[in-house]
Amino acid sequence: MNRIMESISKLQATRRVSALLTVAAAALPLISVAQVKSSKDEPKEPTQANAQDNETGVTKLNPYIIKEEKVVDWNSQMTFSGRRTAGELLELPTSISIATSEFIKDIGATNLLGVLQYAGSGVTNRVAYREDFTVRGFRQAPLRDGTPYPNYGFLTMYDIEKIEIIKGPTALMFNSYGNISGGVNFVTKDPTAVPKADASLTVGNYDTYIASATARGPLTADGKLRYRVTAGRQWSGGWQGHGTDSNNYNNNTLVSASVDWYATSKLLVRFSGGLQREQGRSYGSGIIDPVTGKVAEFSANGFSLGTSWSYFDLDTERFSIEGIWSVSPELTLRARATSYMTFWDYNQPTAQGAATDILRPSEYPNYVNVYNVYAEKFPYTTYNQNSYVDATWIKQLGEVKNQLSTGFNYFQNDSDYELYDTLLAPFAINAPVSSRPGAPNTLQPSGSGPQVQAARSVVRNGGWSAYAQDTVSMLQGRLIFAGGMLWVTKGTNNQAKAAAVPNYGTVYRINKDISVYGSYGESFVPRTGVDGFGTPLVNQKGTSKEVGVKFNAFNERLFGTITYFDILNDNVLIQVLGVNQVGQTVFGNRQVGNQTNKGFEVDIGWVQAVGPGNWSTYGTVYEAEPKTERGLQPSRAVKTKYTLFSKYKFATGPAKGFEIGGGYSAIGSSPGVGFPLLPAYELWSGLIGYEMGRYRIMLNVDNLADKHGIMTGAEAPGLLALNPPRTWKLTTTWTW
Numbered sequence: 183m184n185r186i187m188e189s190i191s192k193l194q195a196t197r198r199v200s201a202l203l204t205v206a207a208a209a210l211p212l213i214s215v216a217q218v219k220s221s222k223d224e225p226k227e228p229t230q231a232n233a234q235d236n237e238t239g240v241t242k243l244n245p246y247i248i249k250e251e252k253v254v255d256w257n258s259q260m261t262f263s264g265r266r267t268a269g270e271l272l273e274l275p276t277s278i279s280i281a282t283s284e285f286i287k288d289i290g291a292t293n294l295l296g297v298l299q300y301a302g303s304g305v306t307n308r309v310a311y312r313e314d315f316t317v318r319g320f321r322q323a324p325l326r327d328g329t330p331y332p333n334y335g336f337l338t339m340y341d342i343e344k345i346e347i348i349k350g351p352t353a354l355m356f357n358s359y360g361n362i363s364g365g366v367n368f369v370t371k372d373p374t375a376v377p378k379a380d381a382s383l384t385v386g387n388y389d390t391y392i393a394s395a396t397a398r399g400p401l402t403a404d405g406k407l408r409y410r411v412t413a414g415r416q417w418s419g420g421w422q423g424h425g426t427d428s429n430n431y432n433n434n435t436l437v438s439a440s441v442d443w444y445a446t447s448k449l450l451v452r453f454s455g456g457l458q459r460e461q462g463r464s465y466g467s468g469i470i471d472p473v474t475g476k477v478a479e480f481s482a483n484g485f486s487l488g489t490s491w492s493y494f495d496l497d498t499e500r501f502s503i504e505g506i507w508s509v510s511p512e513l514t515l516r517a518r519a520t521s522y523m524t525f526w527d528y529n530q531p532t533a534q535g536a537a538t539d540i541l542r543p544s545e546y547p548n549y550v551n552v553y554n555v556y557a558e559k560f561p562y563t564t565y566n567q568n569s570y571v572d573a574t575w576i577k578q579l580g581e582v583k584n585q586l587s588t589g590f591n592y593f594q595n596d597s598d599y600e601l602y603d604t605l606l607a608p609f610a611i612n613a614p615v616s617s618r619p620g621a622p623n624t625l626q627p628s629g630s631g632p633q634v635q636a637a638r639s640v641v642r643n644g645g646w647s648a649y650a651q652d653t654v655s656m657l658q659g660r661l662i663f664a665g666g667m668l669w670v671t672k673g674t675n676n677q678a679k680a681a682a683v684p685n686y687g688t689v690y691r692i693n694k695d696i697s698v699y700g701s702y703g704e705s706f707v708p709r710t711g712v713d714g715f716g717t718p719l720v721n722q723k724g725t726s727k728e729v730g731v732k733f734n735a736f737n738e739r740l741f742g743t744i745t746y747f748d749i750l751n752d753n754v755l756i757q758v759l760g761v762n763q764v765g766q767t768v769f770g771n772r773q774v775g776n777q778t779n780k781g782f783e784v785d786i787g788w789v790q791a792v793g794p795g796n797w798s799t800y801g802t803v804y805e806a807e808p809k810t811e812r813g814l815q816p817s818r819a820v821k822t823k824y825t826l827f828s829k830y831k832f833a834t835g836p837a838k839g840f841e842i843g844g845g846y847s848a849i850g851s852s853p854g855v856g857f858p859l860l861p862a863y864e865l866w867s868g869l870i871g872y873e874m875g876r877y878r879i880m881l882n883v884d885n886l887a888d889k890h891g892i893m894t895g896a897e898a899p900g901l902l903a904l905n906p907p908r909t910w911k912l913t914t915t916w917t918w
Contacts, residue, residue: 244268245574245585246506246516247450253738254789255284256800262328263346263367265651265664266355267574267587272732273655275664275687275701277349277364277745279303279785285800286339289827289845290869290882290911292392292416293336294324294345294366295894299847299865300827302347303783303802305366306849308818310894310905311462312336317364318349318749319779319808319819321756325367327454327502327520328356332564332595334526335460335496338436340394340414343371349745349783351703351726353668353683354649357570357591360707362724362751363779370454373408373442374398379918386911389419394436406444412456413437420463421906432462452504460496494528513575522566529559562599567644569593583655587666593674594644645673651685662689670706679708679721695735702727709753714770715760722773724751742786752776756817757855769855777816781806795832798843801825815853822850822862829869844868844886863892863905878915885909 245267250260264274271278281301291297294313298305308314312335313324323330326337348355349364358365377399384392394414401407413436420430438456445451502520509515572589651666665686672680687701703726709719730745758772784803789796801824808819815821829843844867851862866887871880885908892905 244506244508245514245576245587246572252282254741254787254798256282256288256787256789256798257734257738257741258282258344259734259738259741261346263348263352263355265587265653265666266328266572266589266649267585271743272691272695272697272734273659273662273689275662275689275699277728277730277743277747277783277785279347279349279743279802281345281347283343286342286345287880287913287915288798288829288843288869289867290880290884290913292339295336296884297345299867300800300825300845301345301785301802302366303785303804303823303825304349304781304806305347305364306818306820306823307894313366315366316818316820317366318747319777319806319816320363320749320751320754321818322361322363322365325356325365326500327370328367329502329520329522329568330356330358330566331498331500331522332524332566332597333496333498334494334524334528334562335462336432336434337368338414338416338434338458340436341371341396341410341412341438341456343369345369349747350701350728351683351685351705353703353705354651354666354685357568357593357647357649357668359647359668359670359674359681359683360705360722362703362705362726363749370438370440371396371398371410371412373410373440375400375405375408380915382913382915384911384913387909388421389417390909390911391417392911392913401441408442409439410441411439421909422904430463432460434458434460448508450506452506453502454504455501456499458496458498461494462496463493492528494526496527497525499523512577513573516572516574517570519569520567522564524562524564526562527560528562559602560599562597564595564597567594581656581658583659585653585655586650587652588650589648591647591649592645595642597639597641599639643674646671647674660691662691664688678710681706681708696731696733698729698731700727700729705751707755709755709773713755713772715772717773719755719773720753722751722753722755724749726750739789740787742784744782744784744786746780746782748778748780750776750778758817759855774816775811777808777810777819779806779808779819781821791833792830794835794837795830797828797830799826799828801827817853817855818860820850820852822848824848827867831873839873841871841873841880842869860893863889863894865889865892865905876917879913880915881910881912883908883910 246262248260248262248268250258252258258280259271260268261271261274261278261280262268263278264271264276271280279302281297285301286297289296289300291299294315295307295310298307298315304318306316308316308321313333315322315324324333324337325331331337346367346369347364348367351363352361352365353359356365356367377397379395379397379399381395382393384390386392392415394412396410396412398410399408401409414434415436416432416434418432420432422430436456436458438454438458440452440454443451443453500520500522502518504516504518507515568591570589570591572587574585574587576583576585578584647668647670649666649668651664653662653664655662666684668683668685670679670681670683672678683704683706685701685703687699689697689699691697705722705724705726707722709721712718726747726749728745728747730743732743734741753773753775754777755771755773757769758774759769760772782803782805784801786802787798787800789798791797804820804823806821808816808821810816825845825847827843827845829841831841832838846864846866848864849862852860854860865885868883868886869880871878873879885906888908889905890907894905
């Protein structure tokens with residue numbers, strides 16, 4: 183508890199820093215504008231961004247700096263997520279799709295769930311209250327700028343440049359030696375050489391208000407010192423029980439900043455930091471009728487078991503420092519250190535409320551008694567530090583170009599939580615309310631009585647890993663071979679196991695617009711101890727194979743990837759509901775043998791001039807066969823996902839600047855955790871907007887058909903989530 187109190191004190195101090203950063207956000211654009219007005223020329227890129235070979239005069243790109251000028255707003259082709267250095271998608275033996283900031287704004291997404299509705303074939307959300315998703319049927323965790331970040335909510339999008347959706351093993355890129363299926367990487371906005379800024383204001387139904395602003399540019403006349411400052415705030419009244427005390431809501435605040443300092447022509451130093459707070463009352467909890475599969479709605483003295491409310495406060499602070507040194511035209515070094523701290527306080531001591539369009543009392547004859555009803559409080563604090571050093575050597579050896587990268591990674595993760603559970607007495611569904619247990623006024627720690635259960639855990643793990651990978655290009659860059667190995671030391675995990683995790687791939691560029699590729703990768707997760715049912719754990723191993731074709735054709739107006747994949751993951755540890763060795767019903771982790779998944783994915787974008795304007799379309803297709811060892815569909819692993827989003831924008835004529843469009847998303851059914859199948863569902867959306875110069879106004883409407891009762895996320899029998907009804911947002915944006 184002392185650590186938690188120290189964390190609270192620390193967070194109070196950081197809020198004072200937030201106030202100062204907010205003032206800076208207002209002041210820095212004025213500084214930037216003043217500099218530009220006094221200079222006739224825009225700041226130039228310092229020579230550190232590109233190293234010139236004195237012998238040949240050829241300029242070589244720095245492998246740790248992305249330089250990209252997009253032809254199409256929805257199309258981004260450069261990423262760090264293929265080999266830990268800057269690379270073009272067509273040259274990587276990995277399936278990666280990128281949701282750009284322009285695409286995210288067009289679909290009206292404010293978090294990852296909104297993005298996945300129209301992007302990321304093979305990626306679906308497991309739950310509806312945080313970034314917890316499956317990639318190709320396997321649960322994964324998100325990253326920010328290539329570093330894992332602990333989170334129990336949603337990363338705010340105010341300072342996000344793009345979202346990279348990676349399909350396939352990511353061990354070499356992100357030190358994720360247990361990841362066999364892929365991940366999602368949030369990429370932060372960088373400072374810029376020229377001044378630019380934007381601000382937006384959103385209003386919507388259910389008392390939704392969102393405001394944000396970002397300013398970027400040089401701080402000095404020579405452009406060697408640059409900044410980026412972002413501030414954002416969301417207020418939301420929620421839609422469940424609207425107008426009553428049982429309403430849900432989700433509010434957030436973000437202040438973040440970054441600075442690039444080109445200290446010399448060969449050395450770039452980067453600083454980045456941010457503070458985020460989320461406050462919410464969300465995700466309905468309940469009981470599923472075992473026959474109908476619907477959510478049961480009833481209450482016990484203020485506890486609605488159809489939607490018992492959970493209140494939470496989530497604070498996150500992050501900081502990173504990075505140095506990039508161009509030792510020579512062939513050799514570049516990078517060192518980076520990041521730190522994340524989160525404090526999550528969840529409690530449910532006064533839960534109440536009721537949802538609509540769920541099971542009524544007359545519909546649940548399949549339950550007689552209700553057991554295991556809890557009120558609980560769960561303070562959770564985690565500290566995550568990640569440091570690494572990379573070196574990349576690029577050399578032209580005759581007709582062969584060789585790029586060798588190697589590096590060391592160290593991470594430390596400490597978590598500290600306290601759990602207070604007050605167990606309520608069982609009661610009969612048809613019993614009068616007066617005979618049901620009352621809600622407790624307070625929650626007590628361990629040792630206060632037979633009805634109280636509590637747990638305290640402080641977990642520390644961390645250690646070193648190392649990697650090496652080589653990329654060889656020949657036939658004038660048309661044939662590319664890539665291979666690497668990640669060495670996981672015994673100190674990297676608290677199970678004290680070591681492993682070598684390989685990854686291989688090849689790419690053949692048919693021409694400058696099309697390439698075909700194939701890859702093979704492995705994963706390893708050491709396991710010791712027993713699962714939640716008392717069964718001894720064994721190590722988890724996986725293999726992934728895939729082939730595909732990529733294209734970026736017709737002046738980047740047709741772009742995408744088509745992939746076939748085949749995954750085997752053995753001794754998978756997942757959440758299940760079952761009976762333990764002493765006959766108790768337990769919800770917990772259990773190894774369930776191997777799980778396989780094979781199928782194909784399509785991610786395609788197309789932007790074409792049609793008539794007096796441009797027609798932009800982005801679509802995904804996912805069809806797969808995820809199976810357990812017994813040949814069944816695994817929980818939370820869908821077999822199908824189809825999405826399509828399209829808009830038309832007038833470029834000439836009297837309607838110039840107007841745009842109209844919409845989207846369609848269809849998610850297949852999947853088994854839940856301990857309850858019947860989660861049904862498939864379809865959702866539609868629409869947009870209409872107008873842009874004139876630096877100003878844009880756009881109306882986004884989600885769930886056009888106003889479908890109710892769709893279950894969009896379910897982590898456990900008591901953590902269920904229904905979809906929002908029809909919602910709309912009107913957003914005005916200014917850029918300068």
